[in-house]
Amino acid sequence: MRFQIMHESPGRMRLRADVRSMSLKEADILEAWLRVQPGVDDVTVHERTCGVIVIYRGERSEICRMLSGFTYENAGKVLDPQTHSSRAMNREYKEKLVFQVIRHYIKRLFLPVPLKRAITILTTIPRFVQAVRVLSSGRLTVDVLDGIAIGASLLTGDHQTAGSVHFLLNVGETLDEWTHKKSVEDLARSMSLQVDRVWRLNEDGKQEIAPLGSIVPGDRIIVHTGHVLPLDGILDEGDVMLNQASLTGESVPVAKHPGSAVYAGSVVEEGNCVIRVTREAGENRYDRIVRMIEDSERLKSGVENRASNLADKLVPWCLGGSLLTWLLTRNIARAVSVLMVDFSCALKLSMPLSVLSAMREAGRHKITVKGGKFMEMISKADTVIFDKTGTLTKACPTVTEVVAFNGEDKLEMLKIAACMEEHFPHSVANAVVKAAADQGLDHSEMHSEVEYIVAHGIATTIGDHRAVIGSGHFIFEDEGVQIRPEDQECFEGLSQSVSWLYLGIGGILSAAIGISDPLRPEARLAVEALHAEGIEKSVMLTGDNRRMAGTIAAQLGVDEYRAEVLPEDKASYIQAEHEAGRCVIMIGDGINDTPALSLADVGIAVGSGAVIAREVADVTIAAEDLRELVWLKRLSDSLMRRINRNYRFVMGFNGALILLGAFGLLAPSASALLHNTSTILLSMDCLTELLSNEEDEYL
Amino acid sequence: MSIGGKIALFLGGTLFGSAGLKILSSKDARKVYTHTTAAVLRCKEEVMKHVELVQESCSDILADAKQINADREKAAEAEYIKESVQA
Numbered sequence A: 001m002r003f004q005i006m007h008e009s010p011g012r013m014r015l016r017a018d019v020r021s022m023s024l025k026e027a028d029i030l031e032a033w034l035r036v037q038p039g040v041d042d043v044t045v046h047e048r049t050c051g052v053i054v055i056y057r058g059e060r061s062e063i064c065r066m067l068s069g070f071t072y073e074n075a076g077k078v079l080d081p082q083t084h085s086s087r088a089m090n091r092e093y094k095e096k097l098v099f100q101v102i103r104h105y106i107k108r109l110f111l112p113v114p115l116k117r118a119i120t121i122l123t124t125i126p127r128f129v130q131a132v133r134v135l136s137s138g139r140l141t142v143d144v145l146d147g148i149a150i151g152a153s154l155l156t157g158d159h160q161t162a163g164s165v166h167f168l169l170n171v172g173e174t175l176d177e178w179t180h181k182k183s184v185e186d187l188a189r190s191m192s193l194q195v196d197r198v199w200r201l202n203e204d205g206k207q208e209i210a211p212l213g214s215i216v217p218g219d220r221i222i223v224h225t226g227h228v229l230p231l232d233g234i235l236d237e238g239d240v241m242l243n244q245a246s247l248t249g250e251s252v253p254v255a256k257h258p259g260s261a262v263y264a265g266s267v268v269e270e271g272n273c274v275i276r277v278t279r280e281a282g283e284n285r286y287d288r289i290v291r292m293i294e295d296s297e298r299l300k301s302g303v304e305n306r307a308s309n310l311a312d313k314l315v316p317w318c319l320g321g322s323l324l325t326w327l328l329t330r331n332i333a334r335a336v337s338v339l340m341v342d343f344s345c346a347l348k349l350s351m352p353l354s355v356l357s358a359m360r361e362a363g364r365h366k367i368t369v370k371g372g373k374f375m376e377m378i379s380k381a382d383t384v385i386f387d388k389t390g391t392l393t394k395a396c397p398t399v400t401e402v403v404a405f406n407g408e409d410k411l412e413m414l415k416i417a418a419c420m421e422e423h424f425p426h427s428v429a430n431a432v433v434k435a436a437a438d439q440g441l442d443h444s445e446m447h448s449e450v451e452y453i454v455a456h457g458i459a460t461t462i463g464d465h466r467a468v469i470g471s472g473h474f475i476f477e478d479e480g481v482q483i484r485p486e487d488q489e490c491f492e493g494l495s496q497s498v499s500w501l502y503l504g505i506g507g508i509l510s511a512a513i514g515i516s517d518p519l520r521p522e523a524r525l526a527v528e529a530l531h532a533e534g535i536e537k538s539v540m541l542t543g544d545n546r547r548m549a550g551t552i553a554a555q556l557g558v559d560e561y562r563a564e565v566l567p568e569d570k571a572s573y574i575q576a577e578h579e580a581g582r583c584v585i586m587i588g589d590g591i592n593d594t595p596a597l598s599l600a601d602v603g604i605a606v607g608s609g610a611v612i613a614r615e616v617a618d619v620t621i622a623a624e625d626l627r628e629l630v631w632l633k634r635l636s637d638s639l640m641r642r643i644n645r646n647y648r649f650v651m652g653f654n655g656a657l658i659l660l661g662a663f664g665l666l667a668p669s670a671s672a673l674l675h676n677t678s679t680i681l682l683s684m685d686c687l688t689e690l691l692s693n694e695e696d697e698y699l
Numbered sequence B: 001m002s003i004g005g006k007i008a009l010f011l012g013g014t015l016f017g018s019a020g021l022k023i024l025s026s027k028d029a030r031k032v033y034t035h036t037t038a039a040v041l042r043c044k045e046e047v048m049k050h051v052e053l054v055q056e057s058c059s060d061i062l063a064d065a066k067q068i069n070a071d072r073e074k075a076a077e078a079e080y081i082k083e084s085v086q087a
Helices: A024-035 A060-068 A072-078 A087-110 A113-136 A140-155 A159-192 A282-295 A303-330 A332-340 A344-364 A372-380 A388-392 A412-419 A427-438 A474-479 A483-493 A523-532 A544-556 A567-579 A591-599 A610-617 A629-661 A668-686 B003-024 B026-084
Strands: A003-011 A012-017 A040-046 A051-056 A199-200 A207-211 A221-224 A234-238 A242-243 A254-256 A267-268 A272-275 A368-371 A383-387 A398-404 A451-453 A459-461 A465-470 A501-503 A510-516 A537-541 A561-562 A584-589 A602-606 A620-623
Touching: A012 A060, A012 B026, A024 A040, A040 B026, A051 A372, A051 B026, A087 A113, A087 A159, A087 B026, A113 A140, A113 A159, A140 A303, A140 A332, A140 A629, A159 A344, A159 A668, A199 A272, A207 A272, A207 A510, A221 A567, A234 A344, A234 B026, A242 A523, A267 A537, A303 A332, A303 A629, A332 A383, A332 A629, A344 A368, A344 A372, A344 A668, A368 A372, A368 A501, A372 A602, A383 A388, A383 A567, A383 A591, A388 A544, A388 A584, A398 A412, A398 A427, A412 A427, A412 A459, A412 A465, A412 A510, A451 A501, A451 A620, A465 A474, A465 A567, A483 A510, A483 A610, A501 A629, A537 A544, A544 A561, A567 A584, A567 A591, A591 A602, A591 A610, A602 A629, A620 A629, A629 A668
Parallel strands: A383 A537, A383 A584, A537 A561, A584 A602, A602 A620
Antiparallel strands: A003 A012, A012 A051, A040 A051, A199 A207, A199 A221, A221 A272, A234 A272, A242 A254, A242 A267, A368 A620, A398 A510, A451 A459, A459 A465, A465 A501, A501 A510
């Protein structure tokens, strides 16, 4: 495609595509394609003007060459057809806002006075209705104040002020709605991209991994403990406990038996099952996720609520102040000028805007925050708890050695282990499967049904022996696996610097698989930086033995560590921290972290962990880099600073206006003008990036 | 109002009620409505396009302004280094 360069500065180019028009879909393709090109930092595509803004690093000529090689056909293939873009929604709201503004000013500047008045009165009627409704239900909220302020200015003949208050409130409401919709959509998009592969059970009883898109109604799929049902269907085999909270909001799991209908989005809490699919994956999946998020109350941001609560609390004061002014001065104009300074506009506008822009900023770092509330909590938090495996360590542990016992063959044992582990999305399991693949071992299914015991291990039957694989605790204590006396010496000689996965067949220890899981290189830096950002206590939880945990904790510089932790202990540890009055961030990635993630004030899922972990987490960080956490903490702190500054500014400035109005130093129209201008300036400031101009003070 | 005026109003109303409404809902009138609506929509689209053009120009100005400051900063830095080398 041909592009014309319209404007250029170092590292930035604005181009115009040489086409007559661009559809939403085409704009999406162009933007998504450009975004993944090497050297491109950021892209904005304006579909209406066919404009493209590219922020890049590196050679300009490279970028130009790349751009001229673009075609929709080729780029469209790269793009997942199921991705959903929010371009249409953004367009709708932008249009709405622009026309709200245009209508207001056309009315104000060009319409004859009587018509202007008639329009103002007609359009403000719903506000009075709302005010009366609220009053009759015995409450005194901002709606009442809005109604009275507009009513009073209409009665005193100040139609212009009535009109602009009404206009600002409308703009605030539109922005608020946009914030909400946008956060829902962003979240849904990141969630709908997640489940991608399923285990299909073929007619001949063989299991194979298949992409979700290839499943058609009538196929049978297997879903294991801890997984989310990817599709709707009928339960065919297996009794399971299903958590349908995402559909019904009921958090207690329900028992489902063969024959009952099950729905996508439910989580298998216990048991394994086979499902006969009744509906294939498609758009409805996205829509369902959107519904699910909208239903859940988690999106309500604490700060936004606080803003409207605060605004509500100010109502009696405003009314009282106005009444007092009137009693003291007997001057209606002064009394009205007090009413005119409506705190609610400024608070209602600036809070959602700040939250929206912070969430957008986080989104650019591929961090999904499921609500403004969580940013507030991150900023408040004083304790960070890390789950070790997969979070502090590299997501890819590797098998370093295999020691066979009981006279077994090493490779044979690795093969069995891989065969069992293959069903579970745990990083250790992946390591075992990968080690087997590297050895060129073909492990076609040789066992019966696999049973996953959360955080402990896996059990199955091979031939007529029970085979178990898992941690030492599970193998030797729960399962009572014995070590042959002649193996004892070798067993005791196992190195303590790696963690061991044990395989027991028929009650005898058959192999030990050494798994080394190196720390992420940036882990120590991240812990230090978090301390510098105000975290008082960092804790590492791990299932490892005490000695290994101690070594790693020292390397990391965490304040505390807990070794040999079981998943329920993680949750109770967080409980204890809560009781000690601490605000806790939990960072984890696996199935076994989910209780802790949902219990913590903020649960953060890092990297490519289990789907369910990302589902229950309040924040998901896509990048495999712990420093993103520090960045997020900084962002949240700046957001809170901005919000508090906004509070102070709104209160201080408008308080001053009230006083000036009360003493008759400012006419109602002047105070309304100052109030509105300050509100607009404040709102515009809220839209700027938080972290690049962190130090800038307002005005 | 005189009796005649009232009658005229009544007749006018009746006429409007029968013929006027017919005209307003006729096929030709419909055409007018459709075209007017289309024109309004086109107009709206044009306005939004201009809003975006302004937005683009604003972002150009911002980028240039940032560049000016970066250049100044660089020049000042070079000046400072030169001075400290001389000193």
